[in-house]
Amino acid sequence: MESPTRGITPGILLEKIVAELMKGRDSASELRRFLNSGKSLTDEVELHDLAKKTEASFSDCLSLLSTITAAEAEYLLSSENSAALTNCKSEDPGWISKDRTAKERRGCYKRRKTSQSWWVDSPNQMADPHAWRKYGQKSIQNAKHPRNYYRCTHKFDKGCQASKQVQQIGDDPPIFRTTYNCHHTCKALLKHPQIIVDSDDRSGSSVFLSFEPCSPMKQALDDSFFFSMIKQEDGFTKEELPIMTQNQSASSDYLSPLDPTVMDSPAQVAGLSSTPGSDVISGAFSSTASPHSLNIGGHLMVDSHGFDNIEEMLQFESQWGFPPFEM
């Protein structure tokens, strides 16, 4: 199939459309970074250029789309090809059109693509702000502990495709690996960050602070999650640090895990992860046995705000009423 007017195949057309969309996205990101940098109006020309670039990318994309034929549209929207445009979106379960009973459909599904997945290691089963519903548990070959499967509670009412798997991969100390798939689209989040002082600890020397990880400005939470940061009396050795890593992914915008040395005492960063296609590094700090430990749950923006340590971050939080992070 080849367009008589353009002389290119639908496959090439799809590549062009994706390329234009990615250009547009990159320009928009650049534009956002520019706006966040607080440059003065003397940079207006640069601002104008960026806006123009963004506009051009989307205009090109739209003109490409306006030339496609019905047959090409069918090709582009076929499940195989649309996967190039959408990650984890409205998967066709494959059986909907088939004349099978509900019982016969059992276990019939299209295996989830892992293009938008990342994982986190944590010394405890991580809590995050989203509502998860367990839908399965499997014992895995060569694994001591079963793997638990969770999906977003709003999978059906809001079509949220987020899911996660939790598996204990270590015993002493216990390490839980949480693998996330897809980002939340349900926006079922808490409205404002809060600081919670752990009332269980009456010693007075330990605090638990929890930011409800939601930016009131940008509802950035969907893509965020917690990481663990633990500080002991004499600090953590490298081996003791719970490790959080991130997985691959299609986006070249992925940030590398942050060098722990950028964080000042009294705590060390165990690991960080970022959201594909954004500049966010987010995380949370979890509990420790140390009587002087600082446990903070929430999100940390270490991109352009230049927060060197937790104190500065907390100061920002108390001053502005929301944590210093963004999408």
Added chain:
DNA sequence: CACATTTGACCCCA
């Protein structure tokens, strides 16, 4: 009663 969890069944896909 509504919603969550458990668990065996089912079958995709590496």
Added chain:
DNA sequence: TGGGGTCAAATGTG
């Protein structure tokens, strides 16, 4: 071909 991801009936919980 079987490991692993998902479904859905049964069961639990508040």
